[in-house]
Amino acid sequence: MKPLRNDCFALPPGVNWTPVDEALERLRSRLHPVVGVERAVPLSQVNGRILASDVYAPRAHPPSNNSAVDGYALAGPITEVPCTLALVDGRSAAGGPYTGQVPEGHAIRILTGAVIPAGTDTVVLEEDCEIKDGQLHLNGTLKAGANARKAGEDINKDERILTAATRLTPTQISVLASVGVESVDAWQRLRVGVLSTGDEVKPVGSAVTDWQIYDANRPMLSALVTQLGYELVDLGHVLDRAEDVREALQRGAEQCDLILTSGGVSAGDEDHVSKTLKAHGEISNWRIAIKPGRPLALAMFQGTPVVGLPGNPVAAWVCALRFGAPAMALLAGGEWFEPQGYALPANFSKNKKPGRSEMLRARVRNGQVEVFGSEGSGRVTGLAWSEGMVELDESAQLIEPGTPVRFIPYASFGL
Numbered sequence: 001m002k003p004l005r006n007d008c009f010a011l012p013p014g015v016n017w018t019p020v021d022e023a024l025e026r027l028r029s030r031l032h033p034v035v036g037v038e039r040a041v042p043l044s045q046v047n048g049r050i051l052a053s054d055v056y057a058p059r060a061h062p063p064s065n066n067s068a069v070d071g072y073a074l075a076g077p078i079t080e081v082p083c084t085l086a087l088v089d090g091r092s093a094a095g096g097p098y099t100g101q102v103p104e105g106h107a108i109r110i111l112t113g114a115v116i117p118a119g120t121d122t123v124v125l126e127e128d129c130e131i132k133d134g135q136l137h138l139n140g141t142l143k144a145g146a147n148a149r150k151a152g153e154d155i156n157k158d159e160r161i162l163t164a165a166t167r168l169t170p171t172q173i174s175v176l177a178s179v180g181v182e183s184v185d186a187w188q189r190l191r192v193g194v195l196s197t198g199d200e201v202k203p204v205g206s207a208v209t210d211w212q213i214y215d216a217n218r219p220m221l222s223a224l225v226t227q228l229g230y231e232l233v234d235l236g237h238v239l240d241r242a243e244d245v246r247e248a249l250q251r252g253a254e255q256c257d258l259i260l261t262s263g264g265v266s267a268g269d270e271d272h273v274s275k276t277l278k279a280h281g282e283i284s285n286w287r288i289a290i291k292p293g294r295p296l297a298l299a300m301f302q303g304t305p306v307v308g309l310p311g312n313p314v315a316a317w318v319c320a321l322r323f324g325a326p327a328m329a330l331l332a333g334g335e336w337f338e339p340q341g342y343a344l345p346a347n348f349s350k351n352k353k354p355g356r357s358e359m360l361r362a363r364v365r366n367g368q369v370e371v372f373g374s375e376g377s378g379r380v381t382g383l384a385w386s387e388g389m390v391e392l393d394e395s396a397q398l399i400e401p402g403t404p405v406r407f408i409p410y411a412s413f414g415l
């Protein structure tokens with residue numbers, strides 16, 4: 001594992017407003033995994049973890065030819081009907097295979113999941129045949145191999161079943177289990193510190209006066225970190241005092257692989273996050289052509305990357321998803337991702353300034369995209385209301401009902 005370079009977030013000289021695509025490309029090309037590999041993580045603990053190496057199947061799936069239905073196994077095809085076959089005494093059940101050979105012109109009782117006995121390759125559904133006097137009567141034709149699942153039709157032995165950098169989910173865990181994989185090599189969980197700043201900000205549960213607001217960002221970002229499968233390090237809240245900010249970043253650098261801060265990143269007199277990062281680290285204040293979320297500070301503080309999110313909760317959320325989520329995936333050993341968006345008709349009108357992207361809180365109803373009534377980036381109710389975002393690119397201007405817009409559900413960010 002090699003550390004990130006101190007100047008990894010530097011912008012070329014003269015850059016003013018960075019378009020979203022360029023900002024994303026810059027992050028993608030500068031970041032790499034910063035965590036170590038944990039060997040042999042048991043299957044019971046791999047949900048949400050990222051694979052550190054490819055996984056190969058130790059056996060085939062299914063391991064042997066077996067029946068997809070309850071019925072009778074016979075040698076196919078059956079082309080001439082009606083047809084009568086003698087029934088063998090015995091049966092093949094799941095967990096209780098028939099070990100003998102089924103003679104030509106015979107059939108045998110078989111149950112779903114049971115091994116197809118030697119001498120047979122085809123299964124007739126019990127609803128499609130009749131048993132009379134110990135004999136099987138068929139009125140319909142059957143293709144050879146009908147209702148039979150072939151050994152290895154899903155996975156061959158030694159086939160690669162999952163590739164490194166995949167984030168494991170319940171469905172992938174099922175694949176691992178189906179071929180008997182007991183443990184995998186996974187990247188250690190990325191430790192993400194979350195820090196709030198601001199003299200007006202008070203943690204929930206504290207006494208507040210009128211000029212103070214509750215810290216909405218830290219609980220939101222903490223929940224995001226946890227939901228994305230990373231290990232949360234709560235760095236708390238600090239006042240806008242250079243020494244406190246420095247001390248908190250110091251703690252973060254010791255305990256985390258990445259620090260997310262919110263507030264104090266624009267150019268104001270009290271924007272101590274930027275100032276501290278400038279004094280004690282390498283900072284690049286990115287001015288991204290995006291609304292909300294214009295100011296985004298990317299910095300290295302004692303070898304640890306810091307993403308300085310804007311203080312407004314909506315802007316913090318947008319930046320954490322649009323830039324933070326793919327960056328965290330890469331740092332954690334996963335794949336960079338461009339969130340999957342869907343072109344759907346707008347059911348709103350908007351006149352947008354060209355030259356910058358806009359992310360609107362959105363949801364889909366009756367196949368059309370609705371956006372939240374206000375674009376104010378302090379309006380947290382719009383966050384709870386939304387189920388995703390509409391991304392309008394730099395060139396978009398006039399949106400009318402019916403205009404296709406790009407809707408990105410929150411699930412596309414890994415939520």
Ligand SMILES: Nc1nc2c(c(=O)[nH]1)N[C@H]1C(S)=C(S)[C@@H](COP(=O)(O)OP(=O)(O)OC[C@H]3O[C@@H](n4cnc5c(N)ncnc54)[C@H](O)[C@@H]3O)O[C@H]1N2
Nearest residue numbers: 196198214215216217218263264265266271310311312315
């Ligand atoms: N002269 C300029 N002023 C501002 C600009 C600008 O370009 N020029 N950009 C505006 C935009 S856009 C944003 S976003 C903010 C970003 O500023 P900061 O990151 O320095 O954030 P603060 O000033 O500390 O806070 C902004 C806003 O958010 C509230 N806040 C902060 N932390 C929390 C929290 N943990 N929970 C809830 N709310 C929080 C804070 O009270 C402010 O209202 O700058 C604009 N100004």
Ligand code: MOO
Nearest residue numbers: 292293294315377
């Ligand atoms: O980032 Mo600010 O909240 O664009 O509005």
